[in-house]
Amino acid sequence: MSPRIKRIGLMTSGGDSPGMNAAIRAVTRACAYYHVECFGFKRGFQGMIENDYMELNARSVRNIIQLGGTILQSARSKEFLTEEGRVKAAANIKKLGIDAMILIGGDGTFKGGQVLFKEHGIPVLGVPGTIDNDIFGTQYTIGYDTALNTVVEAIDKIRDTASSHNRLFFVEVMGRDAGFIALNSGIGAGAEEILIPEENLGLDRLLNSLERSRRSGKTSSIVVVSEGDKIGKNVFELADYVKENLPYYDAKVTVLGHIQRGGSPTCFDRVLASRMCVKAVELLLDGQHNVMVGMMNNQIEACDLDKALKDKPTINKELLRISDILST
Numbered sequence: 001m002s003p004r005i006k007r008i009g010l011m012t013s014g015g016d017s018p019g020m021n022a023a024i025r026a027v028t029r030a031c032a033y034y035h036v037e038c039f040g041f042k043r044g045f046q047g048m049i050e051n052d053y054m055e056l057n058a059r060s061v062r063n064i065i066q067l068g069g070t071i072l073q074s075a076r077s078k079e080f081l082t083e084e085g086r087v088k089a090a091a092n093i094k095k096l097g098i099d100a101m102i103l104i105g106g107d108g109t110f111k112g113g114q115v116l117f118k119e120h121g122i123p124v125l126g127v128p129g130t131i132d133n134d135i136f137g138t139q140y141t142i143g144y145d146t147a148l149n150t151v152v153e154a155i156d157k158i159r160d161t162a163s164s165h166n167r168l169f170f171v172e173v174m175g176r177d178a179g180f181i182a183l184n185s186g187i188g189a190g191a192e193e194i195l196i197p198e199e200n201l202g203l204d205r206l207l208n209s210l211e212r213s214r215r216s217g218k219t220s221s222i223v224v225v226s227e228g229d230k231i232g233k234n235v236f237e238l239a240d241y242v243k244e245n246l247p248y249y250d251a252k253v254t255v256l257g258h259i260q261r262g263g264s265p266t267c268f269d270r271v272l273a274s275r276m277c278v279k280a281v282e283l284l285l286d287g288q289h290n291v292m293v294g295m296m297n298n299q300i301e302a303c304d305l306d307k308a309l310k311d312k313p314t315i316n317k318e319l320l321r322i323s324d325i326l327s328t
Helices: 021-035 044-050 083-097 107-120 144-165 181-188 203-215 235-247 267-285 305-310 315-325
Strands: 007-012 037-041 052-057 100-105 124-128 167-173 194-197 221-226 250-255 292-298 300-302
Touching: 007 021, 007 044, 021 052, 021 100, 021 167, 021 267, 037 044, 044 083, 083 107, 100 107, 100 267, 107 124, 107 305, 124 267, 124 305, 144 167, 144 181, 144 221, 144 250, 144 267, 167 181, 167 235, 181 194, 181 221, 181 250, 181 315, 194 203, 203 221, 203 235, 235 250, 267 292, 267 300, 292 305, 300 305
Parallel strands: 007 037, 007 100, 100 124, 124 292, 167 221, 167 250, 194 221
Antiparallel strands: 037 052, 292 300
16 A cells, blocks of 8 residues: 555545445545545535645444435536635645545546646545446436436436326436436336437337327326437427327426435435445555545456546446337
């Protein structure tokens, strides 16, 4: 292990995701185990700029593993986008004697970390925390599993109303650039159609599918729509379009919104966060940095941070095929 790592900084940034507190706990307790001091910056990069931090120890993170959100809070910092802001952030990190930073968040967080490393030589290590699961180099991101379960539970409840009133529901879920939540929750909740950014299925196919469902005897249907779907209309326009072309459908819209971010993390997310963050601390102590930890084939591995940002994860085509079969 590298003898020079004596203090590790920690932050959460970007959209919050369930399991971030489990990640904070794991970093802090791994640091305590290896006799390394741990400092947490509040509100992400903005906290770095304002030197808003707290010293973390094994006892200060007790009873947080089950909590959603992040005790360090999160924010999007416009000031960090400026050179002056980054100079302030780097100066505060160095003034505290922090040898390396662990950044928990998504691609925006990692880009900020890259800049800190390239402009100011501060070693960084990324931990993927985002409900969208849209980070290359890991099969799962912290918070994704919890978000899926939240969405499936919500759709199950919506289906009760859809069945009771013979209605068609369009359910919009998060995923501006990636359809992982929509595809997996749609299959898990038995949706009749799933619309995602990666596949433009077209309006004709949607109408044909819904018409086929009606002819087969279905009296209610669920269409899961990723917010970044490329079909050319937003979820409300989609509902109006269907009502115009298939007037026998009573089409309604539910936008799940930010409930997908909240809630107590699932066991999977708690364990994933714990494994990733212990590994993150150990990688820094072994002299590695400018990498991201990820889970591949149930193993926690390091992925070059530049590659994690440059490449994009691909949607599982087999799940699309299964979705088509099961919507019959």
